[in-house]
Structures are given as C-alpha cells and as structure tokens.
Amino acid sequence: GAGKSTLVRCINLLERPTAGAVRVNGAELTGLSQKELRKVRQSIGMIFQGFNLLFQRTALDNVCFPLELAGMSRSEARQKARPFLKLVGLEDKESAYPVQLSGGQ
Ligand SMILES: Nc1ncnc2c1ncn2[C@@H]1O[C@H](COP(=O)(O)OP(=O)(O)OP(=O)(O)O)[C@@H](O)[C@H]1O
Numbered sequence: 001g002a003g004k005s006t007l008v009r010c011i012n013l014l015e016r017p018t019a020g021a022v023r024v025n026g027a028e029l030t031g032l033s034q035k036e037l038r039k040v041r042q043s044i045g046m047i048f049q050g051f052n053l054l055f056q057r058t059a060l061d062n063v064c065f066p067l068e069l070a071g072m073s074r075s076e077a078r079q080k081a082r083p084f085l086k087l088v089g090l091e092d093k094e095s096a097y098p099v100q101l102s103g104g105q
C-alpha cells in the first residue's frame with residue numbers, strides 16, 4: 001500500500017496527478033491532448049495488478065488484442081506478439097486460454 005500502482009497509473013496518466021508534471025523520455029505527458037496521449041501510450045507498457053485478460057481469447061490473442069484495436073491486421077499482430085510470448089517463456093502456451101494458465105504464467 002505504499003503507492004506503487006498509483007505511481008505507475010500516474011506515469012501513463014490513467015490517474016492525473018493533482019500537481020506537478022509527468023515526463024517520459026523528455027515528452028511532457030501532462031501537456032498532451034487526449035489524442036496525443038493515446039498515441040504516446042502505445043509505447044508505454046504496463047502490466048496491471050489485476051491481469052484483465054479476456055477469457056474467450058488465447059494467450060496469443062490476448063497479447064494481440066491492443067494491436068488489433070490499434071488497427072493492425074490479425075496476422076500481422078500475431079507475428080508481432082509471438083516473440084513477446086517467447087521472451088517470457090510462454091511460447092508453448094500461445095493456444096492456452098487464461099483458465100489453463102497458472103497465476104505466474
Ligand atoms: N501520493 C499519494 N498520496 C495519497 N494517497 C496515495 C498516494 N499514492 C497512493 N495513495 C493511496 O494509497 C493507497 C494504496 O495505493 P496503491 O494501491 O497504489 O499501493 P500499492 O503499493 O500498489 O499497493 P499493493 O502493494 O497492495 O499493490 C490507495 O488508497 C491510494 O489511493
């Protein structure tokens with residue numbers, strides 16, 4: 001309860017700080033329009049404390065979901081997502097649904 005999640009939510013402005021500015025790699029996020037902010041957020045990764053996985057989608061398709069929302073084709077999204085599953089040792093779980101994964105996975 002020290003404020004870790006709140007700090008991370010402030011960094012991507014899911015939570016707007018009551019005072020001060022947020023700068024990431026020199027860009028002042030607190031000065032951006034909502035549209036600009038959405039764009040910049042695409043390069044700021046965050047893992048939520050509650051995983052917020054979609055239970056009807058496989059591990060691979062969960063990773064693909066935000067890419068599809070951003071307008072990427074399904075096949076391109078899958079190509080992009082696979083190396084990330086591999087990076088975290090889940091390449092053999094790409095077809096598994098969230099209920100088939102452990103908490104850590
Ligand atoms: N800078 C702050 N000033 C005042 N209250 C804060 C601040 N940051 C966080 N809080 C409050 O403190 C509480 C705990 O914050 P938060 O959930 O961010 O902590 P956490 O470190 O992520 O906790 P956990 O270890 O349980 O995940 C929340 O009620 C939050 O609103």
Ligand SMILES: [Mg+2]
Pocket residue numbers: 004005006049
């Ligand atoms: Mg937390």
